[in-house]
Amino acid sequence: MAYIEDIRSRFGDPDALSSRYEITLIDDSRALISGQKGLQIISNEEVVVRVKGGKVRVYGEKLVVRSASREEVFVSGSIQGVEKLYEA
């Protein structure tokens, strides 16, 4: 994804930003979580995905996992928010 590379470069030090995971939100209807470590919860209201160092929670209404592969999870629906849950 070139634009992610672009974002990295804007921080001036791409190596420092070698990502463990990435969350891309497109409008309020689609979310792409790359670098996932496993699906934790799937429901119509929330999708929780494990990532390195914690979990990412996408919440909203009528959520659907459009695709899930080893690298990424693509969620669509009416997304109200995305939050990072840190492991204790």
Next chain:
Amino acid sequence: MKRDRTRYAVPTKRAAYLMRKAVKAGVTIYDVTLGENKTAFSVERGGERALEAILTAERIERNRVRERTGKRILSFLKARPVFAAATVLSVMAFSFFQCFVYRTEISGNRFVNTKTIAAVLEAHKIDGFTFKGQVDVPSIRSDVSALDGVSFASVRIKGNRLLVEIKEELPSSDTEKESFEPVRARLSAVITKIVAESGTPFVKIGDKVKKGDVLIAPVYTFTEGEGLAPAKGEVYGVTTYKKEIVLPEISVQNERTGIKQAVRSLFVFGKEIGEEKAPPFSSYDLSEKVVFEALGGSVRVVERTYYERRDAVVFHDFDLELPALIEKETQNLLSSVPFYAVTTGGVTVEQKKMDNILYIVLYYTVEQRLDSLFAPE
């Protein structure tokens, strides 16, 4: 382009757990939908085996529905209505034309005329576009097989074509027998055409020949001499059929006078009872009929009727009788001419009157095959 996928419906609430295991096993999951106690999702064909292994290990029942390519094509067409309409119309047109036969192919004939076979097809109304349901293949096969020279016929429909294949009868073995008899004239004529297949023509065009004359000799001439060769060929000539009528002005004709006399005799066991009665006229016609019969035919009464005949002098009126007579004799003349003769003109009439006798001669000139090898009658 999406690859074919299989949709699974599994009765589990632990959707995330199952998805996680599947993803870990390298299976990409698509379109996860959650229902009450049921999770549905799709996987690509390549991931089916791994997923099945997981479901089996987890003892999870599943319903599989293959997402047909057709379904995707349908949605593709829905998004392109003009293209879809054109496709549907093309399919309909193709299906419509598949219902018709609009080409015929005739093969296998060398001697049997293609037009003859085509005429049979025409008789069965196979011309231009013909609905396949109207093509009576067995009947056509039977009619084509019945043609002269056809020993076997195959008729079938292939696509839009009606294929007629025939096997012809082998030439008669008689024609292959070599004959060293000369070809002779069957009747007197003036030669108009000679086609010698074998042997040496003995006459040329314009020659007058009589019945029995040699037309083609069974010899072959070459530089060192002559050799025998079967005489074969066709010879045509112009010949004249003739009918003569002699009509005297006065003739004597034996005619019935109109006087008749009936005599009855009794027969018992076939024997006439009483004296045999002499005929009442010196010249007569006689007719007999049984008028009574008893005891199984042992007793019969037979009536004999005598019709008197006498010679009478008849005076002919030529002007009155001639047209009808010529018409009648012309018909007789034409009926005596073979059907394969080709006319070269109409019937000509010659009349000559000598000593109160009218001579009439009818002539009818035709061209026909006259060699002895041809005898269709």
